[in-house]
Amino acid sequence: MASIPTHEDSRFGLRRQVRLNGPLRLDSGAMLGPVDIAYETYGAMNADRSNVILICHALTGDQYVASDHPLTGKPGWWWRMVGEGKPVDPARHFIVCANVIGSCLGSSGPASVDPVTGAPHAMRFPVITIADMVRAQAMLLDHLGVDRLCAVIGGSMGGMQALTWPTLFPDRVESCIVIASTARHSAQNIAFHEVGRQAIMADPHWRGGDYYADGVVPSAGLAVARMAAHITYLSEAGLTEKFGRRLQGRPENPNGAKTFGFDADFQVESYLRHQGLSFVERFDANSYLYITRAMDYYDIAEDHGGSLARAFTASKARFCLVSFDTDWLYPTAESRVIVHALNASGAQASFVELSSPFGHDAFLLECPELNRVVDGFLRGGRA
Amino acid sequence: MSSTPLRPDLALIARTVASGARVLDVGCGDGALMAALRDAKQVDARGLEIDAGNVAAAVSRGLSVVQGDADIDLAWYPDQSFDYAILSQTLQTTLRPDRVVEELLRIGRQAFVSFPNFAHWRGRLSLMWGGRMPVTRLLPDTWYDTLNIHHVTVDDFRALVKDRGWVIDGQWFLKGDRETTHANANLFAEHAVFLLRR
Structure with missing residues (x-):
């Protein structure tokens, strides 16, 4: 044709x-x-x-x-x-x-x-x-x-x-x-988004959204927003199958062990932290606020x-x-x-x-x- | 489209539906009747089907089919929005067959209802002499795994029609792949097809 x-x-x-x-x-x-x-x-x-x-x-x-x-x-x-x-x-x-x-x-x-x-x-x-x-x-x-x-x-x-x-x-x-x-x-959808937005806006680097000049971005807040949202994208059964309660391996202990501290002991914690960190490299925190807002108004x-x-x-x-x-x-x-x-x-x-x-x-x-x-x-x- | 011949009750319905009609096929399976009506009679066909695999098969042949349950989801269709509502081989699997037919007659100006006749002589003999629920060519499942939860006969259905004041515009009876007479249909028909209106 x-x-x-x-x-x-x-x-x-x-x-x-x-x-x-x-x-x-x-x-x-x-x-x-x-x-x-x-x-x-x-x-x-x-x-x-x-x-x-x-x-x-x-x-x-x-x-x-x-x-x-x-x-x-x-x-x-x-x-x-x-x-x-x-x-x-x-x-x-x-x-x-x-x-x-x-x-x-x-x-x-x-x-x-x-x-x-x-x-x-x-x-x-x-x-x-x-x-x-x-x-x-x-x-x-x-x-x-x-x-x-x-x-x-x-x-x-x-x-x-x-x-x-x-x-x-x-x-x-x-x-x-x-x-x-x-x-x-739904109310539940809006609620999850509000958690994400509050995480961003609570980050001291957010500064009312004016963080572009010095490049110090609210990456901690955006990462938490992404972590919370990411859970909603997966199923409970899927998470269980992928990670269960398995512990994160470390050089000194390949099978992992509880640290009796607050490192990412569980594989699921490590995975979520990775999701959060890699997300902040490719996404703008303010955009996350605006787009989630658009979805909530929908x-x-x-x-x-x-x-x-x-x-x-x-x-x-x-x-x-x-x-x-x-x-x-x-x-x-x-x-x-x-x-x-x-x-x-x-x-x-x-x-x-x-x-x-x-x-x-x-x-x-x-x-x-x-x-x-x-x-x-x-x-x-x-x- | 597929060259597989239609099931006899579906072929009978396909012959009777007017060209260009609007049709809702309730329990449409993989859409065989809908496809035949669309291709041969330019019918605007929509389907409702409970099984996801069947819905996927029907949608992938370009048909408009919604996954849903005849007992629940018919309520969402507007009054008199179709020329025909079709319920083939599904009546006996619904929770409330009477309410489902009421819904068909609310949605369609006419309704085709086809069902296996549980009073066919073979089934009667099986129950009478064997004392067991019949397992036949047309009713191949055992009592515990069959989807048929309301065992209906031709005479039962006629009594329901009379009781509700519905009008029979047509009735057909099948023995194997062939049409059979109306005489003693309750004893000799394996399948019945009724065309009703309110």
Whole structure:
């Protein structure tokens, strides 16, 4: 099939960044402009521009969905789903993944420089919402010449964006895949996020968010926030299987021993500390505050007079929802709420709860059933 | 699509459904009937299925199927939102078959209900002479591992229909793969298919 020659166009390819004038009117009423968006594209748009898939990333994710991360060198965070021979395949699809606004991987966020003052925004950056992230993605698609998405796909917070897309732009979305996600943040979800935020703000290096000048960042607070959150991404059974009560080996004692002190005696402690420490090297503490805030404000029904079904009445999209049986962060019941609303609105909806030992993180890990469902759903629209 | 022939009761339903209809298949399995209706009659089909493996199989053939339980999740579908609601070989596995059929008739303008006839003579003989719950070609499970928790006969179902004031728009009876007569269906039919409305 004829395709639009994307290789000659500087808008397309890996590690792209664009400054869009906007301004973008945010849910808070504030205006954001200019809006920087860092993104990647994979594959080529076909002649009728009908093969575009937008991938939305999770809280601490980024635009490097299927290419090596420039800071960590690790492969793209969803290489199991996106790539050659995968359900989302650059040989067939034109794939876009953008860093959400509020984040710190090249899109406008608290760490980016305010063109008016010449200094980082820090906490002067406006509070954003999931819908604001989606509107910024729509601005990017306008810039790329993309009118319609054959699919928008996301897991966790990415699923929140994917589900918001057809509510804001019903004419631009043909299908929507929402994995391990929810239509609103629960009290428990908000509570865990508040623990993380308080850990950051209690770090004396946070200093009201103005820590960019000397580079002394609130890494202890951010690490604790990550450790607490990371527990919610795993299942109790998964933790038990991986670590149990096993002790951390040391040079003087390879099998480990209790120190009768407060070192990381248990392997699970050592693992969490490692998760926290490696996270602070790649993520900005203020971005963590802003993005968790956006997730806490998220409640699609609230934006539609309390009726989730009403949010989807203008949409003709096909929906596919997937939950995991061991995910207690966004459990199956949350996906069912969405499915019931879609049924009530008459939308074409599919839903399946898959079995996995990995808890919430299952959507990022090896799960052949997930790939099979996503692949079949994407192909099903073109049967 | 798959060339495997449809199960006889499903083939019968597929023949009867009007082209272009909106159909909800409750207990749709891997979506065989839905796929046939979509491919042959351009039917807008949706499914409800309890087994995750079946749902994954149906979704991966491009069908809109929701994992759920007929006893619980039908409540979320709006009134009269489908031309047909179909319940094939599932009635006898539900907790409250009467309420499930009520729901089918609320959601669909008409409802197909198919079920194995537990009064077939083979089962009667097995119980009468053997004193054991029947294990037959169509009912291959033993009493302790069968999913069939409400054993219904053709006459039982007719009595329920009469009691609730539902209307029978069609009824078909199967013996093996072939249709059989209405006469003495309660004794000779292995399967029954009813088309009902309120």
